[in-house]
Amino acid sequence: MGKKLVMAQKRGETRALCLGVTMVVCAVIAYYILGTTVLPLYQRSVWTQESTCHLIETSIWDQDELGGKKVPQYPCLWVNVSAVGGWAVLYHTEDTRDRNQQCSYIPGSLDNYQLARADVEKVRARFHEHHVFHCFSTTRENGSSVLYQRLHGPQALLFSLFWPTFLLTGGLLIIAMVKLNRSLSILAAQK
Incomplete structure (x- = not known):
């Protein structure tokens, strides 16, 4: 045993x-x-400097003029803020800035236009609720763009x-x- x-x-x-x-x-x-x-x-x-952003204006761009015809695209939210001593364009993440520099926020689902529009409206309403928020800027550029959220941060x-x-x-x-x-x-x- x-x-x-x-x-x-x-x-x-x-x-x-x-x-x-x-x-x-x-x-x-x-x-x-x-x-x-x-x-x-x-x-x-390079988005390491945390600062405070103040909302100036938001607008949604829906359609594009292309050869006299209106071509529906995904709705694009554009946010202008004051940060780092001047005005700047706010981008949601680094990827948003790389995908389309004219959009601050690009909705997740681009297949259904109505869902994408509702998503953009919801994000726009959140920005209007909170006029002051934290954002990230870079010291290498002239400061004309800031990020709302870092993808590659310490967290x-x-x-x-x-x-x-x-x-x-x-x-x-x-x-x-x-x-x-x-x-x-x-x-x-x-x-």
Whole structure:
């Protein structure tokens, strides 16, 4: 009976050790992937200066004149604010500025025009409710544009590093507990 117990204990220790090592290896791979994708975006982000924006005006651009015909496009919200000592155009995120520099906010679903228009109206109403809000500006440009929300800020970096850190800590704890269990078993067997 004692021999079967020792063999079962060794199998359990081996499995727990394999689990801990696998968790550590997965955490190292996740750190490598995050270090090559998310970390460079965070380091290259120039939108680091937090400031206060005051709403000046908002307008919604619905349609475009193209060859004498009105072509419906997605509704585009344009927000003008005063920040960093002058007026500036507010963009929702870095991606919004890259997609269309004439729009401050682009709705999520562009397939259904009515839903997109309702989404833009809702965002416009929120801006009119809160005339003063925090925004992010850059020191490299002339200050004619600001961001409402950073995609690659410190909170996003911490959020993406949470699970790999959890995996690494859990794996190291499992390995340490297996080693401690073996040491205590050896000490108990010697006495």
